[in-house]
Amino acid sequence: MRPHHPYDHRWRHRWERKQNKRARRLARLQRDGDYRWRIRHRWHQRWHRQRRQFRHSLGARLIVVFVVLACASSVILWTSMQGRFGLLWALPALLLVTGVAFAMIRHVVQPLHALVLGAEAFRRGEFSHRVPVIHRDEIGDLAMRFNQMAADIQAMLDGKRALLLALSHELRSPLTRARLHAELVGEGPSRDALLGELAQMRDLITGLLESERLGSGHSALQLADCDLAALVREHAQPGMVLQIEPDLPTPPLDRLRIQLLLRNLVHNALRHNDASRGEVQLTLVREGEGVRLTVRDFGPGVPPEALPELGQPFYRPDAARTRGEGGVGLGLYLCRLVAEAHGSRLELRNAAPGFEASVRFS
Template identity: 55%
Template sequence: MRKNRYGGHDRRDKQGLQPGRWRRRWRHSLKLRLVTMFVLLALAMTAIFMGGMQRAFSTGWRDAAKPLVADYMDRVVTELGTPPDVAKAEALVTRLPIAIRIEGPQVNWQSHPERFEFRERAGLGTRGGDWLSRSTADGHRVSFGLGTVPWQRGPHGLFGWLTLALLLALIAGSYIYVRRLLRPLDDIGAGAERFGRGDFAEAIPLRRRDELGDLAQRINAMAQDIKGMLDAKRGLLLALSHELRSPLTRARLNAELLPTTAHGNGPGEPERAALLRDLGEMRDLISDLLESERLASPHATLHREPVDLAALVREVVADMPDAGAVVLDLAADLPVLALDRMRIRLLVRNLLDNALRYSEEAGQPPRIVLSRQDGGMLLEVRDFGPGVDAEQLARLTEPFYRTDSVRQRATGGVGLGMYLCQLVAQAHGSRLEVRRAEPGLSVRLLLAG
C-alpha cells in the first residue's frame, strides 16, 4: 500500500484502477485537455466542412446533372436495343463505372447484384418514380447505378489507411508539442515543492523566453527573497541568543553569590531559589534556540563517531537524579552506530525528561526500549501518564507548542524539547513517530545502521 503526500495510506493502490481515474487525470492535466480540444476542433471542422459540401453538391449539382444523366440513360437504353442485348450491357459495364440491371419477360440480368440490394435495403428502390430506371417498349425495365469506381480497384484502398495514419501522427505530434510547450509548468511545480521544504539550493530552470519563462524567473526571485528573509531571521535569532547568554550567566552568578538572611539584608532562600530557577529556564531556552537554529540550517553538520547507544542511554539515566526508577529494556549485542554523540544524548535526555515530567501521577515509571529492527536500531521512550488527545499528536513536534490540558507551562519546559528531538532525528535521516500508548505516550525513533 502506497503512502500519500500527507503520510496516510492510499486505498486506490489496493483497489487498482478505479472508475473515473483517467477522468480525474484528464481534468487535472492541462496538456491532455489542450490536445483533446485540438482533436475535437479538427473533427468538428472536418464534419462541418464535409457536411456543408455534401449538402451543396447534393442540392445544386444534382439538379444540374439530372437532365444530362437522363438524356444519357435514354441513349444507353436505345443502344442496348429491344430486347436488351446482354453482350452490349457487359461491354458497357466493362468500359464505364456503372451498374446495370435488366428485368423483363425475356431478359433478366444484372452486373452488380450487391449494388442494387444495397439500394433496396436503403429504401432507394429501382421502381416507380426512380429516375435512374427506364422502361422499353417490349416490357423490359433497365435500372442504372454506380459500379466499381476507379479508386476501389488495385492498391488505391491504401489511401484510406494512409489518411488515418497521418491523422494519428498529427494527433501524436500535437500532443508532443503541447507537452514540450507546457514543460516549464512541471519545472515550476517541482521548484515550488522544493522551496516549500526550505530547499533553495536549486533554482527553477529557465527553458524558454516566454510568459512561462518569465513566471519561472519571478518565482526564482521570490524564492531568493524568502531565503534572504529566513537567513536574516536566523542570523538575528542567533545573534540575540549569543548576546543574551553573557548577561544571563552574570545574573545567575550574582544571584548565587547574594547573601541569604531572614532580617531583610538580602533575599530569603525561597526567593533566591525561584530567581535561580527562572534564570535557569532562560538559559535553557537560549541553549535550545541556538541548537534548533543550528540543526534547522541547511549547512548543519553532524560530528559522527561510533556510539554504543545502550551505554549512552545508561549514562543519561544515571545523570538524571529523577530517573532512578526508569525501566530499561535494552537488547543485548546491539551494533555500534555512527552517530553524533552530543545530539543523540540531547535527544534521549529530552525524551526521558518529557516522560518523567508527565509520569509523576502515573502508576508506573517510564520505559526505554532499545532493539534491532530493519537492519538498524529502534529506540522507544514511553510514559504511562495521561497522554494527549489524538488531534494534538501531529503538533507535539512543533516549536513552542504545549497542549492545553496537562502539558502546560507550569509543568516545566518551553515547548522546544520535542522540536529539538525531531530536528536531531531528521539530521540523522530518520523521524520521530509519536503515538498514543493507552495509557501514556510512546515516542519511537529508527536509527539506520
Template identity: 55%
Template sequence: MNPWTRPWSRSWNRARQRVNHSLKWKLVRLFLLLALGTTVIFLVGMKEIVRLGWQGWGRPLLADYVTLLAADIGTPPDVERAKALVARLPISLHIDGPQVQWDSHPQRPAPWQRIASPGNPEGMIHIRTLADGHRLVFGLAPPSPAAHPKWVGWGTLTLLLAITWIAFRHVRHLLRPLDDIRAGAIRFGRGEFDDAIPVRRDDELGDLARQVNTMAQEIRAMLDAKRGLLLAISHELRSPLTRARVNAELIDDSPERAALLRDLAEMRDLVSDLLESERLASGHAALQREPTDLNALVADTLAAHFAGQPVEQQLAPALPMLALDRMRLRLLLRNAVDNALRHAADAGRPPVVATRLDDDGGVTLSVRDHGPGVPPEQLAQLSQAFYRLDRARQRSTGGVGLGLYLCRLVAQAHGSALQIRLAGPGLEVSMRFAPPGHGGTNGARTEP
C-alpha cells in the same frame, strides 16, 4: 466486484486521475478534438459542395453522355460493343429485352434492385429504353481488390497515431519548464536554495522561472536575516543571564538563592529551546548526520543527564549503524526522559528507554513511563508548542510545554514521526528510524 478485477480497477482509476490531472494530456485531447471537429466540418462542407456541383453540372453532363453511350451500343443492342465499352470504361451494364439478355457483372444484384438501396443513390444509376423495347441500365463498375489495398487503412491509422505522439511530445517539450518550476518549488520549500530553476526558453514560462528564482533568493535573504536576528538575540540574552547566574553564585546559601538559580536555569533552557525549535520548525535546520550506535548514544545521554535517576534501559543487541544527528537525538532523549520522570514521579516503576530492531531492518526508539497518563482526546495536542495539561503552570510540574514539541520536530527532521500512545498505565513516546540506506530528511537539509 470480482477480487481479481479490483487491482486492475484501482490501477485504471489511478491512471485516469493522472491523465485528468495532467495539463499535457488535456492539451493533447484539445488538439485531437480540434482536429476531429475540423475534419468533420471539412467533410460535411465538401460533401455539400460536391452535391451542389453534381446537381448543377455533373448530372446533366453525365445524362447526356449516357445517352451517347446507349446510341453507340445500337438498336438492337450489340453485345460486342457493350463489352468494349465495359472494358474501356469503369462502368457496369445490364441489357434486358426481348432479344438480348446480358450483364457485365452477373455476380452483382440486378441494377434496378439497387436503385432504392441507401448505399446507392438513384443518381448513380441511369436507365435508357431503346425503341425496340430493350432497356440499358448503366452503373459504376465494382471496385477491384487491387484498387483498395489493405495497407491503406493500417497506414492511415499508423499515421494518425504518429501525429498524436508527435503532438504529445511537442506539448511535453513546451511544458517542460512547468516540471522544472514544480521541482524547484519543492526544493525551495525544503530550504534548498543553492540549485536555481533552469531557464530553458525565453517566453512566458521562462519569465515565470526567473521570477520564481528571484522570489526564492528574496526568501533566502529573509531567512538568513531571521537566523542572524535569532543568533543576536541568543547572544544578547545569554550574556546577561550568565552574568546574573555568576552573581547569584556569590550570594550566601539560602532558599532565595536556590530559587533564583533555578529561575535563571529555566530562563537559559527556555531561550535555548526556543531557538532550537525555531530552527527545526522552519524546515531549514542542517542535520549533522554521522554513523551512530543508537544504544551507545542512549547510554551516554542517560549517564550524562540522568545519573542517579531511576531510568530502566531495554536495549536490543546488534543494532545497525544509523545516520543520525547526535546532538539533536540527545535533545530528543533528554526531553522525553525528563517528561517521563516529571509526570510519573509517584509511579511504582521507573521510566523505560528501549530500542527495538524491526522486521524490515528499521529501528524503533521508545520512552515509556508508568504514570497516570492523559485523557485520550488530548493525545494529539501533547506535541504542540506550549501545550500543558496543567493550565496553571505550577512550579511543581515544571516545564513550559516545549519538551515533546521539540521531540516531534527532531523526529520530523530525521524523516520520521513522533508517536504518542497510551501504554496502560502511562504514556509511550516513540520514533522509528528507516533501515540504513532508506532514510529521508523530511524537509531538513543534511550536511555530511
C-alpha cells in the same frame, strides 16, 4: 559682342524646369524608398514582436497544437472517405497524429513538473532549491519568480537567525552574572525561586542557540560511529525500562546532539508518565540497516488535533500550563531538528494508553 537671341531665355527656363522636375522626381523616389523601407521595417518589427509573444504564450501554442490536430484529423478522415479501404490506414494515421500532438503538449507543459518539485522543496523549508527555467515562456517567468521568492525568504531567514544568535550570545553574559549574584542571596524560598527562573532563562537561550545551529541541517553535525545502546544506558533513570536488542549497528551520528534528543524525550516521558499504569519504556531495535529508537510513556497522551502541531517551536498542547509545569515548548522542536539533521524524521503518536516518540537512524 554677339547679341542674345530673343528665345534664349525660354530655352534656359525650360532646361531649369526639367532639372527641377528631375530633382523633385529623385526626391520623391527617395522619399518613397524611405517610406517603403520604414513600412518593411515596421512590419518586420511587428512580426518579431508577435513571434516573441507567441513563443512566450503557453495558451497560444496549445491552441496551435489543437488547430493543427483538428486540421490533420479532418484531412485524414476526408481522404479516407474517398477510397474503399481508407479506414484501414486512417485509424493508424489518426493515432500517429494524436501521439505527435500529445508529445508536443507534454513538451510544452513539462516545466510544470519542475514547479511542483520546487513547491514541495519550499514546503519542506529547502529554500536553497532552484526551479530550472526550461522554456522562456510564461512558465519560465513563473519559475524565475519562484527562485527569486526562495532567495528572498532565505535571506530573511538568515537575517533572523543571525539576529537571534547575536541576541542569545549577548544575553548569556548578564544572565551568568545574575545567577552568581542570586547564589549570594541567603537561603530561602525567594532564592530558590529566583535560581529556578534563571535556570529556565538559561535553558531557553541554550535551546534557541541550538535550534539556530541545527537550522543549517546536516552541515552542523560532527558525525562519528556511535554506540546507541551505550548512550541509552547512560541516560537511564529511575522509573524507566530499557529494551535493547543485542548486536545493534553503530550508525554515524553526532553524539552531543543525540544526547540532547534523548535527554528531551526522556524528560518529557517521565514528566507526563502515570507510574500506576507502567514505567517509561525506552526501546532500541534493529530496522533494516539502521536502528529505531522509541520512547513511550503511559500518561494521558495529547489531543488528536494537537498531534500535527507537536514539534513546532514554543507549542504546548495545554496552553494553560505554566512554564514551570510544561516548559517553553522547545524540547520536541529540538528533537525534530536533530532527527531531520540526521536525515530522519521524528514520529509522534498516541499509544493508547500513553504517548510514543520514535526516530530511525541509519
